Amino acid sequence: MSNAPHILVIDDEPQIQRAIRTILTEKGFRVTTASRGEEGLTLAATNQPDIVILDLGLPDMDGVQVCERLREWTQCPIIILSVRDSERDKVAALDKGADDYLTKPFGIEELLARVRVALRHSTSRQGTQSKIVKAGTLTIDLAWHIVKRGDEEIKLTGTEYKLLSYLASNHGRVLTHQSILTQVWGPADANHTEYLRVYMRQLRKKLEVDPERPQYILTEAGIGYRFIADE
Amino acid sequence: MRISSLLSRFGQYFLSIGMVASITVIFFTLRDGLDTTLIALLYLIPLGLITAFWGLAPGILSALLTFLAFNYFFIPPYYTLAVHRPTDVVILVVFLVVAVVISQLVGRMQFGLVAANAREREATQLYELSTALAGLHNEDAIAEILAKQVQEVSQGEAVELNILGTQPFIFRSPDVLRPTRTPELTVPIQAARGILGEILLWKSEPAVTSGERRLLQTFASQGALALERARLAQAESRARVLEESDHLKSILLSSVSHELRTPLSTIKAASSSLRSNEVSWDSPARPELIAAIDDEADHLNMLVGNLLDMSRIESGALKPKREWNILSEIVGSVLARMRHSTDEHKLEVDVPESLPFVPVDYVQMEQVFTNLVSNSLKYAPAKTVIHIRANLEGDAIRVQVRNQGPQVPSEHLERIFDKFYRITAADRVTGTGLGLSICKGIIEAHGGRIWAENLSDGLGFNFTLPLTWDGAPPPQLPVDMETE
Incomplete structure (x- = not known):
């Protein structure tokens, strides 16, 4: 089991540590825990984990700061844990390099889904990114810029395609408003959330079966969007 | 100042002497027609006047001068101070005694009058101060009035009030720089429970008199009373607020x-x-x-x-993180999330996509829709319609969530947005009794208004959302017409 993915959990609450450790060990992961930021940073440096699960409310330092310090030397995926109503902190951590977030209390499926997505993205960073993303009846060919529902090609405008390809190539991951705006429109428009709202609506109309109840492009309230593809 | 007052003092003596001299000249011209006794009596008139006008000392001086002049000019042998007739001796002695006594009596009366006037002025000033202070519960206002009155009464260069306490502050009148030298007078503001502060007075010319000092002490104690009263009132209202919040907390805890x-x-x-x-x-x-x-x-x-x-x-910490949002997207995501619990009701949504952008906090607006819809789900019977509608109304968007549930007695319509307010007994419906008051808090933080109304077939929740954000209207985006 020595090549099982290694997960470092940094959380000061023993109950949460216990629950996550039990669940993840059961699922075949190796788990290390730390209850303080400094301790977590040291363990991350010595153990080189595949994923870091980081609570934003640590007793000794700000979780966002831990994120920043980790990002100084490692690209390993960081999943942050935080309580409801701290959208600002979540967005700050995501913009500082965290990959995803989970709101406490969370279900086990959510945790495992995040871990799976994180592992996939960490391998795709190493060069094996798939060029075709499938979601339900949708097929998005990122190499040839073709989007199809079934066999029928969907016509997208340039901006719509740019937006969709950014979402699809990061499928499963939450993308903040700011990161999408910067990526698609450029840093100068990073605050124009209304662009995003309008284009998301157009995109949903073209892609979703029921645009009012989207299945593929999900809104993460107050944070951003997430594209859900088949695993 | 001191020299001029000295001059005026000399002036009084000078005038007294002048008056005695001129009277003497008048009597001298009439000497042959007047009896010596009559002259003595007539002399008493200016003497009384002098004392009345200029006080005791000029009076006594005039009395002595008059005595000498009377003896010299009117008692034979003239132009000597010698007296030959025994009756004249008696007249002279009586005159001297009467003159001195009159001077003293009038002078004392005069002095008493001055003192009474001063006392009356002090009393008036004190009365003015206490009227001005009456009913004041604000320490700043009390300090301001006290300092201004002290300044007015003392006519000093500067007055400073140092108020101690939990929020110490300094008030200066007139509002000039504090003089560098030590103040001429420092009076503590002493209340029953200790020193509340002090009054500093800078006044070098004329020097502070003992009367002023006494008056300032009285002012200080008036100020102390007012300050103490203000603090007691504050403490009382704080206690009341605490009591109320305590009461609310116990309701909260039980709920x-x-x-x-x-x-x-x-x-x-x-x-x-x-x-x-x-x-x-x-x-x-x-x-x-x-x-x-x-x-x-x-x-x-x-x-x-x-x-x-x-x-x-x-606690006022709910600050909407506004962004230009599309209302239909918010409603859509709320309903998508609630789809498992809305099965038993029929949902009708009429939120046009053509509505302008609304400057709202996405998460908080989701909360408002979630709470209004779940409230409708809770009270409206199954299979009935819950209708969500939004339309443009002037420079605001008006939203209505209506259900076919029971109506609310009109006197309760406003109160259902209060915390823990329920029409039905708490154990019959689940919830914290907070949902609607949270909606109210959020809508009001967005500058909107929320209210409930009875409709012909049920109950409607309405709210408005202003469309401007810091005065800016919703952005207009060009329709994306480009194609691949």
């Missing part, structure tokens, strides 16, 4: 503990039966128990979230 205990009991019952061997592995009850734990944990989470929201609204 909360009831609400929290219900899901907790379910969780405890389900998990303990799963843990024991009461429920066999393949029993159909097993997944049901597990689902109950999961659902009730979500319920608990929602309750805690509501409580947090409420405390945030109460």
